[in-house]
Amino acid sequence: MKALVAAAGLLVSSAAGAVDFDATQTRRILGHGAWPPAQMQTQTADRTNRYSGNVDAIRLGAMLFGEPRLSGNGALSCQTCHRPEHGWSEPKARSEGLQRQDRNAPGLLNVRLQRWFGWDGANDSLWAAGIRPIVKDTEMGGSAAATAKLLREDAPLACLARRVEPAYAAMDDEAALVLAAKALAAFQETLSSPRTAFDEFRDALAANDRAGMARYPEAAQRGLALFTGRGQCGACHTGANFSNGEFHDTGLVFFLNDPDRKPGTPRRVDPGRHDGIAQLKAAANPFNLLGRYNDDPGGVASIPVRHVVQQHRNWGEFKVPSLRSLPATAPYMHDGSKATLRDVILHYSELDEDRLHSDGEAILKPLKLSEAEIADLQAFLESLSAPDDTAARYESLRREAAQCR
Ligand code: HEC
Ligand code: HEC
Missing domain, CATH: 1.10.760.10 (Cytochrome c-like domain)
Structure with a gap:
């Protein structure tokens, strides 16, 4: 033998x-x-997000990820474009929210390993990357006020939000939006490939x-x-x-492959990183890691945004x-x-x-x-892929979450 x-x-x-x-x-x-x-281990928390790794925040995030009431027309959720059975991406070339987007929805497995978020890195934290789709008028067309109201008035969501942040009902709308986005991030951090x-x-x-x-x-x-x-x-x-x-x-x-282009209008070009840096560093952007919502101000995570400079070569x-x-x-x-x-x-x-x-x-x-x-x-x-169980884990998190009383 x-x-x-x-x-x-x-x-x-x-x-x-x-x-x-x-x-x-x-x-x-x-x-x-x-x-x-x-x-990748959940113990290694994102220090810029105080709810990173928090079990109730993960449940709240899972609920919000499939929640169409975050959108202006009540029909679009994160899951519309980030579908569990498609590696948290979708088969459309360019996503369609309230209008057609210029870009393909990236898959979200292992997203916590990224340093910049979006194809152009317009965000420097996972939680900030969840704010843009909610409030952008061509994407989900929701608002901070509507998100805050939903967290206060829906029974299971309110129950979870209270566990995550006991004083949340007293938060202003923008802070409540950030709470929702940080819970969404806590959930997305759990998406990993085998x-x-x-x-x-x-x-x-x-x-x-x-x-x-x-x-x-x-x-x-x-x-x-x-x-x-x-x-x-x-x-x-x-x-x-x-x-x-x-x-x-x-x-x-x-040039952008643009089926919506009206005859006679110029063809569009996606500026990519060039524009991403401008958005990230815009003085009016309260959600980058230099802003007040970073839970680890002065920590190493904010070094990239402090030092990144827009250069001509970033175009495209x-x-x-x-x-x-x-x-x-x-x-x-x-x-x-x-x-x-x-x-x-x-x-x-x-x-x-x-x-x-x-x-x-x-x-x-x-x-x-x-x-x-x-x-x-x-x-x-x-050979860099294998079946993963994130879709099933998502469903069971949502079941647990719905029971919060
Ligand atoms: C209309 C379709 C659509 C919806 C709805 C949507 N996304 Fe996205 N998502 C995209 C597209 C397209 C991108 C790429 C954006 C870019 O590069 O500017 C993206 C990028 C991201 C990224 C960055 C990933 C990476 O690897 O850089 C995260 C995180 C994300 N979305 C989370 C969310 C969350 C959370 C929600 C719900 C609050 C959401 N998305 C709703 C289409 C969508
Ligand atoms: C100079 C850096 C660079 C090199 C070298 C490179 N890539 Fe890429 N790769 C990229 C970038 C940047 C993208 C995204 C491009 C875009 O969407 O505009 C990409 C996209 C991809 C994608 C698509 C993934 C997705 O989710 O859409 C695959 C697959 C890929 N590369 C495989 C390869 C292979 C195989 C090679 C070697 C033959 C290679 N790459 C060499 C930078 C590179």
């Missing part, structure tokens, strides 16, 4: 040798773990466990070699969450998205212009260098991939 196992071990270890990763690639692969990262086939491979590589490594499909191994080698993908998609959290230009078509830059759990969140890119993962890979393969910033970094080059390489890269990207 022992001999048999040893023989089987030998066989797999030669299969694991299908791809030879050099020292640089091995170091890069190890850098995409471990998963889950320590920050370990994947890639994570098993990465840990096996770290442990030099050849049998463990051999369980990772060869196509995914070859795709990983491209990702960490010639593809240079890891230059921007770094770390365990496959994002450096910053902003880049990937040479997508400049968008946030580097995580690459975990992508199959559920199609279509892709900030404008939803790529229907499938294959389309994204073809974009990087055929890249129009003339469309790229001249003053940006010259990382991206058309990769001119073969059909086999395209399939390998796709197999690798797919």
Whole structure:
């Protein structure tokens, strides 16, 4: 029996040798773990949000996430565009609130690992990112006053809000809106993606466990070699969450694909990060981490907003998205212009260098991939996902919440 196992071990270890990763690639692969990262544990609270990790706030947030009364027409909730069964994203290329939005709804799994929020990073906290959709007139068209009234008058919501903040009924409308947004953030912090086939491979590589490594499909191994080698993908998609959290230009078509454009009006361009910095730092924005609602004033979380400066090169830059759990969140890119993962890979393969910033970094080059390489890269990207239980956890949180008396 022992001999048999040893023989089987030998066989797999030669299969694991299908791809030879050099020292640089091995170091890069190890850098995409471990998963889950320590920050994912609920004990690591967001210090800018005093309700982060608070069980009643998480329940209140789950209730509010599916609450259409937060919207002006009583029909739109966060869940309209961030659907649990689509990785908390939606299949539409561009979201439709009260009007069509310019951008694709990002998935929300692992959202707590981000530093900037929105494709343009117009917000520097998860809680502030929940305020914009509520009050923006083209999105949900709600208001601070209506949110405050709802928290006071709906029995289960009022019960939860009181547990979270006993004096909440005396808060002014804006403070009540922030309370709602911080509860929404506490809930969204619980959305995390599970370990994947890639994570098993990465840990096996770290442990030099050849049998463990051999369980990772060869196509995914070859795709990983491209990702960490010639593809240079890891230059921007770094770390365990496959994002450096910053902003880049990937040479997508400049003009917005705009079916609503009236004949004779100019084609629109999404300024991306350029505009995001302006919104974040606007003097009239009370919700950034320099404002009075930051529960950790002077803490490290507010360093980025203090130091970020708008530069010409930010024009047309968008946030580097995580690459975990992508199959559920199609279509892709900030404008939803790529229907499938294959389309994204073809974009990087055929890249129009003339469309790229001249003053940006010259990382991206058309990769001119073969059909086999395209399939390998796709197999690798797919190996970064696994079924998650967040939709079921959301439903059970909402059931618990509805019982608050
Ligand atoms: C009409 C569709 C729609 C609704 C409703 C909506 N969102 Fe979004 N959400 C989007 C879009 C589109 C973006 C990208 C916005 C941008 O880049 O400017 C986004 C971005 C976000 C982000 C940033 C994620 C990231 O990775 O940067 C968070 C967090 C978020 N939404 C939470 C919420 C919450 C909480 C609600 C409810 C209060 C909500 N959204 C309602 C469409 C929607
Ligand atoms: C220069 C930095 C950079 C490099 C290098 C890079 N990416 Fe990206 N990636 C981005 C940015 C920025 C976006 C979002 C672009 C947008 O929406 O405008 C993106 C988007 C994506 C998306 C879409 C994800 C989603 O949720 O919409 C995938 C998939 C992807 N990249 C895979 C790759 C692969 C594979 C490679 C290597 C061939 C690669 N990237 C190289 C910066 C980069």
